[in-house]
Amino acid sequence: MARPSPFHARTSAACHSWAWKEWSGYAAVRAYDLHTEAEYFGVRHAAGMIDVSPLYKYDLHGPDAAALLAYLFSRDIGRLGLGRATYGCLLDERGKVLDDGTISRLGPEQFRLTSSEPWRGWLVEHAAGRRVEVTDESDAVAALAVQGPSARAVLSAVWPSVAKLGFFRVIDVDGARVGRTGYTGDLGYEIWVRAGDAVALWDR
The missing domain is CATH 3.30.70.1400 (Aminomethyltransferase beta-barrel domains)
Incomplete structure (x- = not known):
């Protein structure tokens, strides 16, 4: 049975479609609403958050x-x-x-490798x-991707130092590790925190 990710308390509340998938042993949202256009255009024209905790670390x-x-x-x-x-x-x-x-x-x-397989x-x-x-560190670390053209503005409102973070650069700030990385083909960041801090990160 798929287990909840560190962000499950928030992703499950927002998942109105009840469309889930299994990803590396975790229950992951397939789509938050019955129609995916809003999610797609949200990432393409503003910003969206994606729980990528199932990645191996x-x-x-x-x-x-x-x-x-x-x-x-x-x-x-x-x-x-x-x-x-x-x-x-x-x-x-x-x-x-x-x-x-x-x-x-x-x-x-010291290095961190992330992968899709164990x-x-x-x-x-x-x-x-x-x-x-x-x-x-796969289970101990939660990961949240913030992707889209407004991602910099969203994160720099929380951490001003992120505004100047270069492409494929990584910094540590306030107990989080922020990298200007992602896989949406747009401006994006990935944030890594201890699993116990995941919900607090989402709420920021």
Whole structure:
């Protein structure tokens, strides 16, 4: 049975269609209303919030973290600057694409990988013999995407520093991690907080 996401108290109250789907073990809203035009045009012309908590989240820390990710990912993570994020693909030993996702550099030896599929065991297997620790933060961290042309105005009203956040940049502010990332093809941000702080974030 699908379990509620950290935002369920708010998404369930707003879901008038009762249209749900299972996403990585979580109950996720498929559409909030019977007709989806308002949601679509809301994101395209203003801003919308999307619960993306079901994404998998892995923190990698240690002197060999960058080298490990460079080996497994389609980008040279060793060149990724502090506070920067990048999009790419996880690859097997022959270069076959396994999944896509983003990697953020949170410290000199600290990274966060997000993906749509679970890869903890695979990451731990490849980390063997390297000076790197892999932590699965998938259930502990909630994620909210704020997407659309008005997203900057919405978030900068809460956190003024977000107004100057560059493309694929990441900052920590007031207990939240904010990245100028997303998958709607428009101006957008993703916000990461501890699961227990999810409802308070939604209400802001």
